[in-house]
Amino acid sequence: MQNISHDELQSHNKEWWEENPMTYDWTRTLNVAPFTPEFYAAIDERFFRSSTSLGHPNYPSDPPFSKQIDYASLRGKRVLEIGCGAGAMAASFAKHGAVISAIDITQTAIDFTRKRFEILNLQGDVRRMDAEQLEFPDEHFDLVWSWGVIHHSANMEAIIAQIHRVLKPGGKAQIMIYHRHSLRNWILAGLYQGLLRGKFLTTPYDEILRQVTDGYIARHVTVKQAHDYFSAFESVRTELTDLSDLSFIPLNVQIEKYLVGKVIPTSLKRSVDDWLMKNFGWFLFIEATK
Template identity: 30%
Template sequence: MDGKIRAQKTWGSSPTGSTSAKGSAPGTKDFFERALKYRSKHEMPWLPDVIPFQEMRGKRVLEIGFGPGYDALSFMQAGATYSGIDITPENLERTRKHLALFGFEPEVRQGDAEALPFDDASFDVAYSNGVLHHVPSIEQAFSEVHRVLEPGGDFYVLVYNKNSLFYRITLAIWYQIIHGYRHKETLQEQLSRIEFNEADERPIVNVYSKRELRALLQQTGFKVSSIKVRKLTWEDLPAVWFVHRFFKYIPRSLLHFLGKAVGWYLIAHARK
């Protein structure tokens, strides 16, 4: 099945936040508030430190893959002129409903990251959080972002880190010991299982090193300002029998410190 169709089915059935807001329907106040609280307090409390939302007032911002609208809210609260595209049609109505709770009407449309439906030099800022590692060609997506940005425009992109503890230890070693030999699956096939969804789909999932991400951005015309590493939670650690239950007691400050070296996300800031 086409990777883009698999993406639509994956996040159409189970938008980001589904595991932290179980029992709540996407598009409702309860779903959004519960998922946003988990995201901002546990999963990504570091996000405002690496993405300057507070500097977006008056800027034309494009978000690629807005999901249920968590970061769209941050941009609009900061005063950005916000536009968003998402390949999953269900996410349009979900985001409109979620942001309406805060008095916002986001400009969102269905769209493909590899063929952005905007004119050249339409935006001051482009942003994508945990999306472009799922597209068939990240090079094409980066080229499209470069095209729609103004000269000097900023691009902030978050993708999965190949040199993270989660990938190198939890997936490459532990998952292979427990699942790989039993199911006769490759590491790449195991990787496609990590995205929870009720449609039982196996979306494209890619991982990148800092060097690879920098090279991809430079090849598509960007100047890379920084690449940071973040996101280590106790759920990212190997589920080692009874020991795993004690991981939740590891101080969050220690996980945050370690996450700057072996976290699951690379956060790149590049300029056109």
Template identity: 30%
Template sequence: MNNIEPPRIEASSELTGKIRDFWSRRVNAERVFGKTVSRHGRGEDAYFRDLETQRYRSHRHLKPWIERMQSGRSVLEIGCGVGLDTYTMARQGLNVTAADLTHVGVATAQARFRREGLPGVFLVGDACGLPLAAESFDYIYSFGVLHHAADTSRSIDEVFRLLKPGGIALIMLYHRRSLNEWVHRLLGVPFEEKDELCPVVRRYTMAEAKVLFARFRSVEIKPDFLFGEGYGVLFRLIPLPIYRWLSRRIGWHLMIAAVK
């Protein structure tokens, strides 16, 4: 049995390549805890339908989070993957720019936008240093990405640099004091793939997350997402009010809204 990833790992010059290789092989959202989400070819319409259905069914809190952003404003998504949330934001009327560390993610997302005639700017880049002008965006959105970066603290500094004054960062980081953390530690099961350690999976307490965002004018942090479909029948049967009550206390996701 593999050991789970440690909550802390030091950044090194070799990390970024390892992270890119892992997420190029294990394209995010295509698998849920070892199970393939869609049997359709990557980039097909049915492929996107399958992935989006699973993503928003399992992550009940995600669409309301995206809907906080006002149409007509500019948003940068850091770690767009194959562009599921990017697409949702574009359809919502946001002016989207999306970056990912992997070529496969950017190519897949960009091809869909071109096919459907949706405007959007895509680039391959590292969250720790993107080739974009300072103070360019009304929003920066990153869901479950920056805790996988080679240097999470530096990536949040980059978020601060790229936001306009008064702009809002909507960021999700993993919560160390959560049910999911405890279950994985008890069972010794890796977080992202049950048969392979992800190079970096940092987790934070709420107090630690506040320190990361100390430069921002105001910060709101709320736990959410007790667990998802990887928990099988338990996810389907738990009463929604109980699920939401527990999510607000020991949820796996720290939902962070930070104003510059």
């Protein structure tokens, strides 16, 4: 990876997502034709249902990420989504009255999002664009939202500088990136791949992390680094979420299936999960105000 130029890296990044568009279909079980209403409903079910603990415990009666997003205050306001994937969040912002611009580096994501808007009869400016070179004026947006995107780009710092540029003074960035010191990384990359499968003998930890994560590039960031990256902003708040990826651990499955509710009180399991998530979650959510 070290000897690859920025442009080469970025074209690998783009190719990877063109070949693996974000449909939440890791197990290839989404048996619905693309571009149909059923296709979008199935994606939303997977994306939003799996992330209820992160930001919308009462989904679907509350809209996605209602804990993080104050939809009412965004009516008539300019919102930019960076890396819109299949357009689930862009559509949610549009449905709630925001003036949405949605960009993605891949044509597939743009086609998916445009079709979703057409089916739902929503208005939005949906364009293929590299977030490292945003084609929007300075101080244009009230909110920039990006979920699981900027750590995949060849130059993440360039995107953060662009986000700062296009935000109005007082505007907010809400960005999710991957957290380095997470239980998921320690168990999957460190313990399983590194120690048990012996990869530490030949492969640096960062490369192991990349291999067990989506995208051609996948940066994993500490909370301290996140604050440093966003230091140009007036204020920065971070929050850790997501333990869902631990379902691959057999012990965890056993606990879920046989012990919780019988031997281990559900409330205890929930508080332990909550504590683990807040301290060692895989998703690092950043809220930065310009």
